[in-house]
Amino acid sequence: MTQLQSTEAAAATRIDIGVCTFQRLSLEKTLLSLATIETPEGVTLRVIVADNDVEPSAEPLIERMRRLLPYDLCYVHCPARNISIARNACLDEAAGEYLAFIDDDETASEYWLSNLLATARKSGADAVLGPVAARYDERAPGWMRRGDFHSTRPVWVRGEIRTGYTCNVLLRLASPVVAGRRFNLALGKSGGEDTAYFTQMNRAGGKIAFSPEALVFEPVPEQRARFGWLAVRRYRMGQTHGRLQAEGTSATARPLQIALAAAKSGYCATAGLLLALFAMPRNRYLLRAIMHAGVVTGLAGARIIHQYGKLEASTP
The missing domain is CATH 3.90.550.10 (Spore Coat Polysaccharide Biosynthesis Protein SpsA; Chain A)
Structure with missing residues (x-):
């Protein structure tokens, strides 16, 4: 050109x-x-x-x-x-x-x-x-x-x-x-x-x-500068990922995916507990555990939590 x-x-x-x-x-x-x-x-x-x-x-x-x-x-x-x-x-x-x-x-x-x-x-x-x-x-x-x-x-x-x-x-x-x-x-x-x-x-x-x-x-x-806010957000992100993953998965394969996500959640929760004295890596692992727990519920078809319209209105 x-x-x-x-x-x-x-x-x-x-x-x-x-x-x-x-x-x-x-x-x-x-x-x-x-x-x-x-x-x-x-x-x-x-x-x-x-x-x-x-x-x-x-x-x-x-x-x-x-x-x-x-x-x-x-x-x-x-x-x-x-x-x-x-x-x-x-x-x-x-x-x-x-x-x-x-x-x-x-x-x-x-x-x-x-x-x-x-x-x-x-x-x-x-x-x-x-x-x-x-x-x-x-x-x-x-x-x-x-x-x-x-x-x-x-x-x-x-x-x-x-x-x-x-x-x-x-x-x-x-x-x-x-x-x-x-x-x-x-x-x-x-x-x-x-x-x-x-x-x-x-x-x-x-x-x-x-x-x-x-x-x-x-x-x-x-x-937003709180662990609780991050936890709710990560859980919702996991739910969305789980639901999207379920869209392309047969009903027979879904239990295996749920088991895998649950295992990941358990592993991350355990790692977080082992790092209890070290705040940054502990919380990173715990938040990942929460996200994978959201994936489990998303794969299982649980109701997605509603956040929009609440925090937005209270944030400057």
Whole structure:
């Protein structure tokens, strides 16, 4: 491709950035960070804010922010208390070649979007993930800060990323495994809707890449800087994984999978107890034990716990 052709291709590129929100004051910081990111040459940006509250509570802030952002700001009211509804509203509203997602309690680094786009173009991937770096304050336990329990990065299985998350991602909307795909409304109150979305994308032949420099930051509020919060989250993650695993498994093979997950949970719990005097590795093993216990219940078809709409509303 010549330099002229490359410039023309870039000029035709439009990227929408989706931000799903629910009663969070931190949305303002998120939008201000988007106002300062580098816009790739020849790329047009637009921000879509999907307000998942019963009332359009974020609309006054959006109206104030319009004059501060150097690109279009679109507000969509999509009630209520179901994150899948908000994510799907962003997908429905998006009209560009790409749609990026960032959470309403995160802030973007300057080259966040440029790095996601560069990786997407180089890899040809259907989705590109970036890392989320947790930022702890001095009130967080020392073991938590040392172990960095809240940061988010993809997991590789045999050299492949098989699932993803929506707190930092770029989707290629024209991809056959993205076009028409929507988030599961049944998981919109429990969480795990993004894990299901990307797992099913991968099973349909989609490629997920990683851009390690496409960094966003997430503060860890006091409500989340607790072992109990992490335990509930890990358990729910395990439930989602177990249910997805069960989808492709025959009823006769499922008892073996349940036994394997239970054995992993028992092993990790034992390791945690043996490391009782060492807080960071102890808690890491105990949280893995809880996650595998969630896998057991997910495989068994137990009811998924509902978290969304509770903590979000109480988090600054």
